[in-house]
Amino acid sequence: MRTSESQGTTSSGDEEDFPLYFGEWIKCRRQELDLTQEQLAKLASCSVFAIRKIEMGERHPSRQLAELLAKSLQIPSENQITFIKAARGELSATCLRSILRGGISQPAGDPQPTSGYLPRTLTQFIGRQPELSALSKLLQDPQCSLLTITGPGGIGKTRLAIELASKQQPMFPGGIYYVSLDSINSPEFIVPAVAEVFELTFSGGGDPEDLLINHLADRSGQPFLLLLDNLEHLLVHSSYPCEKEEIFLLLPRLLERVPALKILATSRERINLREEWLFELHGLPFPLHTQFDRLEDFSAIALFLQRARQLKVNFVVTPEEYPRLIEICQLIEGMPLAIELAATWVDVLSLNEIALEITKSLDFLSNRFRNVPERHRSIKAVFAHSWKLLSNDESGVLCRLAIFRGGFQHQAAEKVAGASLPILMSLLSKSFIQHLENGRCDLHALIRQCALEKLREAGHFEATCDQHLRYFVSLARCAQKMLRSEQQAEWFSKIEQEHNNIRAALEWAFTPGAPPDRVEEGLCLISSIDRYWAVRGHIREGVTWLERGLQFSEKMSLTRAKALRLAGWLVNHGNDSQTAIRLLQESVVISRQLNDVVCQADALDTLGDVFWRHGDFAKARDCYAESLELYRKEGNPLSIGLSLASTGRLHVDYGYYQEAELFLNEGLAFIERTPDLRGRGYCLNALGRLALARGEMKLATERFRQALRLNYELGHMVDLSECLQELAIIKAITGDENCASLLWAAATAIQNRSGFNFPMNDTVYSQAPASWLQTASLSEEWKEGEKMSLDQAVAYALET
Numbered sequence: 001m002r003t004s005e006s007q008g009t010t011s012s013g014d015e016e017d018f019p020l021y022f023g024e025w026i027k028c029r030r031q032e033l034d035l036t037q038e039q040l041a042k043l044a045s046c047s048v049f050a051i052r053k054i055e056m057g058e059r060h061p062s063r064q065l066a067e068l069l070a071k072s073l074q075i076p077s078e079n080q081i082t083f084i085k086a087a088r089g090e091l092s093a094t095c096l097r098s099i100l101r102g103g104i105s106q107p108a109g110d111p112q113p114t115s116g117y118l119p120r121t122l123t124q125f126i127g128r129q130p131e132l133s134a135l136s137k138l139l140q141d142p143q144c145s146l147l148t149i150t151g152p153g154g155i156g157k158t159r160l161a162i163e164l165a166s167k168q169q170p171m172f173p174g175g176i177y178y179v180s181l182d183s184i185n186s187p188e189f190i191v192p193a194v195a196e197v198f199e200l201t202f203s204g205g206g207d208p209e210d211l212l213i214n215h216l217a218d219r220s221g222q223p224f225l226l227l228l229d230n231l232e233h234l235l236v237h238s239s240y241p242c243e244k245e246e247i248f249l250l251l252p253r254l255l256e257r258v259p260a261l262k263i264l265a266t267s268r269e270r271i272n273l274r275e276e277w278l279f280e281l282h283g284l285p286f287p288l289h290t291q292f293d294r295l296e297d298f299s300a301i302a303l304f305l306q307r308a309r310q311l312k313v314n315f316v317v318t319p320e321e322y323p324r325l326i327e328i329c330q331l332i333e334g335m336p337l338a339i340e341l342a343a344t345w346v347d348v349l350s351l352n353e354i355a356l357e358i359t360k361s362l363d364f365l366s367n368r369f370r371n372v373p374e375r376h377r378s379i380k381a382v383f384a385h386s387w388k389l390l391s392n393d394e395s396g397v398l399c400r401l402a403i404f405r406g407g408f409q410h411q412a413a414e415k416v417a418g419a420s421l422p423i424l425m426s427l428l429s430k431s432f433i434q435h436l437e438n439g440r441c442d443l444h445a446l447i448r449q450c451a452l453e454k455l456r457e458a459g460h461f462e463a464t465c466d467q468h469l470r471y472f473v474s475l476a477r478c479a480q481k482m483l484r485s486e487q488q489a490e491w492f493s494k495i496e497q498e499h500n501n502i503r504a505a506l507e508w509a510f511t512p513g514a515p516p517d518r519v520e521e522g523l524c525l526i527s528s529i530d531r532y533w534a535v536r537g538h539i540r541e542g543v544t545w546l547e548r549g550l551q552f553s554e555k556m557s558l559t560r561a562k563a564l565r566l567a568g569w570l571v572n573h574g575n576d577s578q579t580a581i582r583l584l585q586e587s588v589v590i591s592r593q594l595n596d597v598v599c600q601a602d603a604l605d606t607l608g609d610v611f612w613r614h615g616d617f618a619k620a621r622d623c624y625a626e627s628l629e630l631y632r633k634e635g636n637p638l639s640i641g642l643s644l645a646s647t648g649r650l651h652v653d654y655g656y657y658q659e660a661e662l663f664l665n666e667g668l669a670f671i672e673r674t675p676d677l678r679g680r681g682y683c684l685n686a687l688g689r690l691a692l693a694r695g696e697m698k699l700a701t702e703r704f705r706q707a708l709r710l711n712y713e714l715g716h717m718v719d720l721s722e723c724l725q726e727l728a729i730i731k732a733i734t735g736d737e738n739c740a741s742l743l744w745a746a747a748t749a750i751q752n753r754s755g756f757n758f759p760m761n762d763t764v765y766s767q768a769p770a771s772w773l774q775t776a777s778l779s780e781e782w783k784e785g786e787k788m789s790l791d792q793a794v795a796y797a798l799e800t
Helices: 022-032 035-043 046-054 065-072 077-087 093-100 129-140 157-167 187-197 210-218 239-246 250-257 300-310 318-331 338-341 352-359 379-387 390-400 410-417 419-430 445-458 459-480 488-497 499-509 516-528 530-535 539-550 556-574 577-593 599-616 615-636 635-651 657-671 677-693 698-714 717-733 736-756 768-777 780-787 790-799
Strands: 146-150 177-180 224-229 261-267 276-282
Touching: 022 046, 022 077, 022 129, 035 046, 035 065, 065 077, 077 093, 129 146, 129 157, 129 276, 146 157, 146 250, 157 177, 157 224, 157 261, 177 187, 187 210, 187 224, 210 250, 250 261, 300 318, 300 338, 318 338, 318 352, 338 379, 379 445, 390 410, 390 419, 390 445, 390 459, 410 419, 410 459, 445 459, 459 488, 459 499, 459 516, 488 499, 488 530, 488 677, 488 698, 499 516, 499 539, 516 530, 516 539, 516 556, 530 539, 530 556, 530 717, 530 780, 556 577, 556 599, 577 599, 599 615, 599 635, 615 635, 635 657, 635 677, 657 677, 677 698, 677 717, 698 717, 698 790, 717 736, 717 790, 736 768, 736 780, 736 790, 768 780
Parallel strands: 146 261, 146 276, 177 224, 224 261
Antiparallel strands: none
């Protein structure tokens, strides 16, 4: 039961839990009728995607679809007009309350409660249904009396708050009162501004704050809402901090003395009161590059098109322009103000030109309308307004944080930007940075762009880039060991998280004209995370970075030798054996001259891989033998074990099964002395190939599945896809060609994304039925396999 704060009356839990927006109501009604999304979609002759979007609140159905939904959801004929109006957004979901309970709803023509205290909005409100639902539930919570919507400038806080308030009028029969604080330049004027909205004048004596509190406390007792818009500029450090703190204690005093009151505030910075509940607002949803279907279902796209058509009535986007429209929304990360500013140029520029101008300069994102507040006339104006909220230390840290790409953790922020925890918390509270998953933070793309300009103006850009590069070189050196430890799965994911930061660091390291020591640091960064590039399927990218760095590196350095070894290994995955041999031979020469045993052994071992794939047994055997001898001198059990496993696999493929078994068993024994999952998976795979070559299908399947599980745990795309192909061949040999085609297609799709090609001369091919190999890619199962996700493909391979 829920108790009304103002009147002491109760309302049922059912009423409290009533759906707050149309999509949520649809979901409740569907579940009440025991229908799945797929069943409802079939009844309404629409796609499951459409039902999903409607229930998530990301789109309104067309009138035709609303009529079909009314019939499918068994809405009584006398209530269908009301239902259709609610579906189209003309009425709130509350008008459907009695339909869900089986009664008769109010007539569609009945006026909804209105308030004369909210500003009139002249443009259609787009999207934000999930946010409206979440905020509505917070306002209904008796414990939430002060709710602050926070977010960077231009993110749409004011528009959302007004829309939210307008939909909550039945909840606040005492009225909704809007106070714009934009024009107020001191906290002491908050009391007069609020009093003016309530038509209270201070003509006599007495303290204005007490008079305001007493006036509001003497009201009828009906719940009412006070919307305080744009508080942030009143929260900055002032000459009279004590006075400012005293003024803001007005809010808890109001809530204590006036139990019928709730306060909704918007601010770029949290107010930092114990009573405050926070709701952080982000950009509008936008599609990925490959999502071209139903683009207007994404709120960012819908807003752009609506604003564009205000300027150019016949504005349309052709399918060829879809990627540019998506790119625009991605560049500005769904920020509503930036979307509107970009859309104002459609009468002058093409979408391609608009996207290009955004990347060149933020000066482009400016407004040509006269009746727009000065602080919203451009993104730079928004940023300048926000910049005033920062202390000197905070502004300096923010500029340096702009170097990061894809977010950062506190340790990285401290090392690179000198960001202490109090400063990070302050920047977070002022909406300059935002929380990501796993304890990470990031800047909005447009804030980053503005901050980088400030960093360059201050002359600190190069030094910060150098510090950023050094930090990630240090992280990569630590990762080199950890990627072979019992924590390797965790560290592969950690490096994946930092991939965009690594890209930024390498871009800086290999900038044309970069000094030699910076190039060396870049090559060290790439080589230290050598396993990562293949394991997580970034082979092509790894090769590209190595090519850029090697052209600038010094000719006789150990760093160059290690980079050449890695380049040869990655190039070999693409079946370019000649280039791989050239790179690896140079690595061998340099490492011998520098007398580095490990690098020399690594290069020889990789040369053995190349000759094995190239079909030269003798050269491969000799390279493996020489590298194994060096590894035994060096004494690393993992290196010894992997070299033995490679030698054993070579002998399997050339029919020397007895020798192969000895090498593989010894290799597995060495590897099992280490925590390396990748090495164990590699050796088990080779043992699977041995069993397959001997015709032991059950044992081969078991070995390949063991290897698949390990590689899946690591996210090792190359070895994982190879296991899928080997399991496919077993299925083909044993007569299940449909399953074989599906698995082979799934593996091929993974390899295509990773830049890896399964060598056509691999002896495993020779064991598969030739007729199946020729026709597999033409089957329906192949098409199905290509569409499988990684998780689906692995689960299928382990279960069938």
